[in-house]
Amino acid sequence: MSLDIAQIKADFPLLSREINGKPLIYLDSASSSQKPAAVLDAMDHYYRHSNANVNRGAYQLAVEATDALEGARAAIARFIGAPNAHEVIFTKNATEAMNLFAQSWGRSNLSEGDVVVLTEMEHHANIVPWHMLVQALGIELRWIPITDSGELDLTDLDRLIDGAKLVSVTAMSNVLGTLNPIRRIADAAHAVGAVMLTDGSQYVPHLPTDVTELGVDAMAFTGHKMLGPTGIGVLWGTTELLEAMPPFLGGGDMIMQVTKDGFTTNDLPHKFEAGTPAIAEIVGLGAAVEYLESLGMEQVREHEVSLTAYAMRTLTERFGEDLTIHGPAEPAGRGGVLSLAYKDIHPHDMSQVLDQRNVCIRAGHHCAKPLMQVMGVGATARASMYVYNDEQDVDSLADAIESADDIFGLGG
Amino acid sequence: MSLDIAQIKADFPLLSREINGKPLIYLDSASSSQKPAAVLDAMDHYYRHSNANVNRGAYQLAVEATDALEGARAAIARFIGAPNAHEVIFTKNATEAMNLFAQSWGRSNLSEGDVVVLTEMEHHANIVPWHMLVQALGIELRWIPITDSGELDLTDLDRLIDGAKLVSVTAMSNVLGTLNPIRRIADAAHAVGAVMLTDGSQYVPHLPTDVTELGVDAMAFTGHKMLGPTGIGVLWGTTELLEAMPPFLGGGDMIMQVTKDGFTTNDLPHKFEAGTPAIAEIVGLGAAVEYLESLGMEQVREHEVSLTAYAMRTLTERFGEDLTIHGPAEPAGRGGVLSLAYKDIHPHDMSQVLDQRNVCIRAGHHCAKPLMQVMGVGATARASMYVYNDEQDVDSLADAIESADDIFGLGG
Amino acid sequence: MAGLEDLYKEIILDHYRNPRNKGELETPPAHKAEGFNPLCGDEIVVYVDIDDDGVIQDIATGGQGCSISQSSASMMSAAVKGKSIEEALAITDGFKAMMSIHESGLESEKADTKPDLSMGDLSALKGVVKFPVRIKCAVLSWNTLLQALGDAARPS
Amino acid sequence: MAGLEDLYKEIILDHYRNPRNKGELETPPAHKAEGFNPLCGDEIVVYVDIDDDGVIQDIATGGQGCSISQSSASMMSAAVKGKSIEEALAITDGFKAMMSIHESGLESEKADTKPDLSMGDLSALKGVVKFPVRIKCAVLSWNTLLQALGDAARPS
């Protein structure tokens, strides 16, 4: 049973906005997704009805707020197949989740010369935290290279991960759309005794996710890319791993006891959630995963594969050799993220031209500068799709690209 | 011109909620404040109208989102008298702001044996991050003691701060309501060459704030206690101090350049804002400070002083020796935070009894366990007020306390 | 909605005002464990003195907290004193089961139809399950007892 | 609303397609500076060769970026080549002032009534102020020039 995209679109208030009397074509969901009314209403209801600080209050509002928060945690745990809700640690975004892991696990498990393996297609959120540990601890970074078609080149995997303490790989590239073989890499990592971390920021929003099947020890992802609000992200980790990790931020809620002489830490998940949590945002993310579940993640993925196939076909048919789509050629092996190069028009200019027709795409390095260096470009123009996009959006994109010819005097 | 509290109350949707047919008496604002419709509407409008990732997009939505974020930053800077908007660093809450400071400034400026001076009335957010540096670096903590009336005992200040590298003091106690002489302590700290940090979490929401007049180098505060949303806090620091500090979290937006070999950092404020910011929450906090400005912070403070005076008078008249109000006796020297002890009724039980009458107060250690130890109690029952509370709320509190006598069989 | 009379039963207030077995025991021979409720600040200290036959010869509790945590500690001490470790564990299980009725559905008042665990005074705490935030108060001393017994069982 | 024709003027596209003074200079004697736009990834490298009289004898630019940043770099190099450092600073000031008109109120079209800074080709970039996000693109090479001149002024 396939999804009714027109009906889904109607669930997203922003998508009915018009600018200069023309509809908006939102193709920047890899950057941040739009939000269904169900998510906005859940947060609004929380504030208008149950707002109070959590965990500590005996009065009814505080109980309702705590129940709402823990209910959302359970929903999110279920959504990613986490065995225990207390393994879902709330952070402000995926970036904080990666830093939490790097600072807490990293500083307590790594020392000079220890090896962390990344890939050439990582987002800065999975690079800079490790550079910081290179500076602080003298660890060594190794990089799994990519092929010309934008896939991980695993030929040398065994040599690369030999002796590694950690392997950290994005489950899906935010530039190329590549879906990486996380299970295979995780198994190889475990075989050499390394811990496996994955960046699920682009994966969790778009594919059915089961952390146990992925075989990873920890995963970071971010709320605003999966129909949820800003200001909320998640680090998931196995109970065993998280229990062995020292705290990251210190303050209220993460303690068991505090005296002038020291402190002891609270149980999971509180140990890693210092201070007042992003309560409304957690509630909103809970509503987002419930919305996605109501569509069915299999269906969401199916729609995106077919829309990606349509987009690749359309763009190739209309622009031929003038247009390059970076990344894997096969829609089933990638997400709906299309990094484009068109003639000699710079991505930034392309994005400006498209904006004139209300087509929203992103131009730039997409926080993946090392990948840009490997690709030999300064930037790409990236159109990215989600469950609310349809073939008409793709056609609008193609029309807008065509209009660039006129402006840049490239027309036949 | 005094405020029309009934009209203000009407601005807060939650305050018109009834439970079991009885109105809600919200007296837990020191824990988290309620939100005016103006704040909720600003966030909702952002999501329905301009939602997009910031900083990077060339299309109109992204420009609107970036403008909304930077407009809020400017409003918040103005609200606290910050000389430059780029000195306002967004964090997820006050706790993260303190940790940012401790990890970034602390790790780059402190080493074994260096002294950090705190007070006995600090919140865990201004204690645990320093305990973590005791563990990591071997720094030494010193504690400014408190008097029986719950004020800082500065008799020994000169000796305590002698040789200190940092003095970090809460501007207002979240348990005792004490307003501390921040300017005097800052001047003393600067005289010995120490840096002065203040925890403004309870101060900024309730008093006109000017960081230059306070004389501090840095200040942390939190959005949800000042009519703003959850998931947003602020570290303010002088440009000079912030520019000299190394980054805290690594990832997108905080970089100038990234290669496989390393990274360089972006300018302020981005250097300290890794990853997608809490955009909607920043917009919400901007709306909150505009709402507070529309009331006038002088008026807000005036109302709270007179309401505190009324509460102290009422409770003393009605309960005499049976009831103790911790902290300073003079309403002008404190905020509207009343930690109470009544007969032998434990605070947790008191809060439960009050909840029966929809009176929301907080019982517990209020994340200030060292203070509890100094006070010789395990917990207090804390009623805390904000601009939407009135004398009737205080009367309801007193009536509810009286009802505890019946339940605990303490009646005459 | 649950009324406060379900929570603050006479017998609970009596244990709160006149706690049984309040105090300390010398360690060793006694084993000591400390329990915290990180949210509200309640603290319980449990001392158990176990003889060679595995019988709890003596027990004492200390700490501070609300009427529920204090009365539960008092009742706990009275319930397990003179019992074997096995019996104490069984009573603890029974008590914790009573406290988790909430999760398996409170509304149906299963509480009253459950097989009587002959809990004596302890059954006065049954009403706590109607106030879910207070369950942690009621079980704190029992978890601390488990810690102390665990300590005692560990070869020293 | 501003139309794209305000942004993509013919002369801008010409500088983009046929950049003047593109390349590198040997360092030393030339001074080199690198500028980044951290948001979009544009990079500009500026080389300046300054003689003993403080005249910019030669200039070259490299890097990559959009039509605005590249054409601005090309125009910048043409505008300051052969000029004294003082003249180059004055031209830079003038250009940056033109680019910040936005902040002092674009709507009133002050842009057109401002005293003519005899910017020549450069005035083609005036339309950029109607696209605030692109201002950063236009000024990147100029800020990088300032860095290079600052470097040159520093005693080595």
Ligand SMILES: Cc1ncc(COP(=O)(O)O)c(C=O)c1O
């Ligand atoms: C004085 C003080 N500092 C810091 C905090 C921490 O604020 P947050 O939990 O929002 O980080 C609080 C409130 O909990 C507080 O009262």
Ligand SMILES: Cc1ncc(COP(=O)(O)O)c(C=O)c1O
């Ligand atoms: C692959 C990947 N990882 C991490 C992030 C960082 O997410 P956030 O900015 O929400 O922390 C992003 C998105 O920006 C991403 O695409």
